[in-house]
Amino acid sequence: MSGVPYTFGTATTSIPLSNLDSNFVTPITIGNASVALGNTITSIGNLTLTNPTIIGGTSNVSSTSITNGTSNVSISSSGGNINVVTGGTIATFPQATGTVMVSGNMPAFSAYPSTTFTASSATWTKIPANTKEFDTNSNYDNATNYRFTPTVSGYYQISGCWSLASGTSTRSLCAIYKNGTLFKQGLDTPTTFTTGSNISTLINLNGSTDYVEFYLYIAGTGTQTVNAGAGSTWFQAVLVRAA
Amino acid sequence: MTLYEKIMAIYPSLTQQDFITVITLQNDSDGKGDYIAKWEHPTLPRPTDEELA
Numbered sequence: 378m379s380g381v382p383y384t385f386g387t388a389t390t391s392i393p394l395s396n397l398d399s400n401f402v403t404p405i406t407i408g409n410a411s412v413a414l415g416n417t418i419t420s421i422g423n424l425t426l427t428n429p430t431i432i433g434g435t436s437n438v439s440s441t442s443i444t445n446g447t448s449n450v451s452i453s454s455s456g457g458n459i460n461v462v463t464g465g466t467i468a469t470f471p472q473a474t475g476t477v478m479v480s481g482n483m484p485a486f487s488a489y490p491s492t493t494f495t496a497s498s499a500t501w502t503k504i505p506a507n508t509k510e511f512d513t514n515s516n517y518d519n520a521t522n523y524r525f526t527p528t529v530s531g532y533y534q535i536s537g538c539w540s541l542a543s544g545t546s547t548r549s550l551c552a553i554y555k556n557g558t559l560f561k562q563g564l565d566t567p568t569t570f571t572t573g574s575n576i577s578t579l580i581n582l583n584g585s586t587d588y589v590e591f592y593l594y595i596a597g598t599g600t601q602t603v604n605a606g607a608g609s610t611w612f613q614a615v616l617v618r619a620a
Numbered sequence: 621m622t623l624y625e626k627i628m629a630i631y632p633s634l635t636q637q638d639f640i641t642v643i644t645l646q647n648d649s650d651g652k653g654d655y656i657a658k659w660e661h662p663t664l665p666r667p668t669d670e671e672l673a
Contacts, residue, residue, distance in 0.1 A: 494649075496647070497622040497623065497624055497645070497647065497654050498622060498624050498625070499624040499636065499639040499645055500622070500623065500624055500645040500646060500647050500654050501644060501645065501646045501647070501657070502646075502647040502649065503647065503648050503649040503650075504649070505649040521650075522650075523649060547636070548636055550640070559644075567636075592646075594640075596636045596639070600622065
């Protein structure tokens, strides 16, 4: 028994000493059915469990993280909700399929043209919103294409507004283009003198290839000049809910 | 002269509504200027590049 640091005085099955070494430094298997450890407190360090089942009671952890490298960690319930309690307040995750969104991964942006620009009459012209007010997920291209390509799939509220700086317009329109095609048209004001248009619409975007752009339409004589600045002409989008 | 004005010079009978419904002129603000994105007029043929030059 020399070198074996524990006593198995109450063991009901013999443990061949050949399976143990003096310091338990090699892996061992205890039992082949069930094993009970202690009846008050049992401390085990650096323990690895495979497919453990916690039958009941309250499991307490202290300064502990549940990690799985870069893979997902799943907490599942076959029939009920999952409650997360913090500070006595319960957040309930109901039985549903989807993605829980938090502020950190919900795309939202707002952009506007920094200088006035001209648009030809009767021509759908993309608004060159080259200045960002904010772009939480870096999904808006303000340098080349002036388009919003969100990387989270879901339903987006898209808004835009433009106003005329100078020129004579007899019809003002705007539209949201999805993937290069007119998708939703905004307020149409076919009157003798118009000063702009706006739009707000809900669009489903796939979170990878779908993109939206903001176009205006002016009917008049020659070219028209459109206002710049965050308060006059702007393009915005925000994720309302995930797909 | 804008593309719209050139087209109107060729087809004076076109209306503003035609440019909303069956004809689409577009400018993608990429420095390439105005172009015809759609021409679905039921009777008038799309102007040629030579006519628009």
